[in-house]
Amino acid sequence: MKNHTIVIGAGPAGLTAAYELSKQGIQPTVLEGANKVGGISRTETYKGYRFDIGGHRFFTKITDVQRIWKEILGDEFIQVPRLSRIYYRNKFFNYPLSIPNTLKNLGLVDSALIGLSYLKALVPSKLQPREAENFEDWVSDRFGKRLYRTFFKTYTEKVWGMPCSEIQAEWAAQRIKGLSLRKAVTDAIFGSSDAKTLIKEFDYPLYGPGMMWERCTEIIEANGSQVHMETRVTRVEHQDHRITKIIAQRGDKTLELEADQVISSMPVTLLARCMDPPAPEAVLTASRSLKYRDFLIVSLIVDQADLFPDNWIYIHSPEFKVGRIQNFKNWSPAMVPDASKTCLGMEYFCSEGDEIWAMDDQALIALASREIAGLGLMAQGVQVEDGTVIRQRKAYPVYDATYKDNLETIRSYLATFENLQTVGRNGMHRYNNQDHSMMSGLLAARNLLGGSHDLWNINTEKSYHEDYSREEWNRQQQDLSPAEKAAAIAL
Secondary structure (H helix, E strand, O other): OOOOEEEEOOOHHHHHHHHHHHHOOOOOEEEOOOOOOOHHHOEEEEOOEEEEOOOOOEOOOOHHHHHHHHHHHOOOEEEEEOOEEEEEOOEEEEEOOOHHHHHHHHHHHHHHHHHHHHHHHHHHHHHOOOOOOEHHHHHHHHHOHHHHHHHOHHHHHHHHOOOHHHOEHHHHHHHOOOOOHHHHHHHHHHOOOOHHHHOOEEEEEOOOOHHHHHHHHHHHHHOOOEEEOOOEEEEEEEEOOEEEEEEEEEOOEEEEEEOOEEEEOOOHHHHHHOEEOOOOHHHHHHHHHOOEEEEEEEEEEEOOOOOOOOOEEEEOOOOOOOOEEEEHHHOOHHHOOOOOOEEEEEEEEEOOOOHHHHOOHHHHHHHHHHHHHHOOOOOOOOOEEEEEEEEEEEEEEOOOOOHHHHHHHHHHHHOOOOOEEEOHHHHHOOOOOHHHHHHHHHHHHHHHOOOOOOHHHHHHOHHHHOOOOHHHHHHHOOOOOHHHHHHHHHO
């Protein structure tokens, strides 16, 4: 069915929206600025070696998301055992933390001091509760300052490049909601009846997460849609509170697309600055004030079949610049074409233009090679044979002291356009997981089909934090109603 539905961005959110619409006979046009689909969930390839940008487990309690994964890839998932650890003080701690392992690594004195610090934090929180404003206070109030300094402070500041006292408590509440030290200790000693803590393996596409989105794109195009790669949106024309036209650049060609409905996952900061007529000055100021954290991955090819058993390792020790290490063979053996080699992803959190970002590729490969050896994860005499570097702009939306007001200014302005919806991590400036991004795209598509879903409430639902049981969430999810299906004809 001919229409003028435009989807900006071919990451999980945008492609899920396009996939759902194409199933209902609608043929959206998808515009993607990069040369690969999948956004940060893509799979990169170097000399036959495949690597994931950040590590993406395929686990969710959202039934509709699980259904889409299975519809697209079917039996091309493998079951991967989950193993990750924390490197701190030259030792490896199990993650999630286990009591015997933590006691052994920290020693009785430090462990006792952490326990006392936790008990000390409980007293004021019970007698005179306060609403924490930043990450440091939020964690310290719940777990004590000593545990905060041991397992939260260094890594968090490495990721965000700013003091924990400047990161908003809202981020902590979103990412580690419901975590209880008392419950963790109880579960470790007596076991847990909570099913979510028993998840020891997850689904993973045989050739990495990009496989999902490459296949999704094939399905969308087979249903009559067009997916334009390396096509950058430069202008969004609007009139009378409606988007009327999308202008995009592909090489030396300019595309002008009429727009009846628009679903956008491009960064809201860029979207606001693309508006024609221009957005109000307050909105433009807010768009310049919202910040992102960038990221690069140094992929090393090591001449050794097995280095360590983890899927990934968090590096908390401040003397190392690397923040996290992926072992791609342990995600899927098919990611490494030569079984006698190992491919590692050394992840460095940075900001565009800073010291790490500005280093040339060979200097980064040399740094990553020194650090993997210094961590003791590579035996003496083992060689790093080769490597490559991938830089990822706007990987993580920053939750600083002004982000909430700036985001609300942009969000309120964009809400005035009746045929525009923003989805995904950058489209909503929210640090969410792949399944949440997909859900925002899915519900945006259903809104075009007659639904009425508030996309901004998705990641405040208990399901996002895995607090719902599957049965509870299933009861909340519904297939398209007859009215929604009928609305597809109108589109």
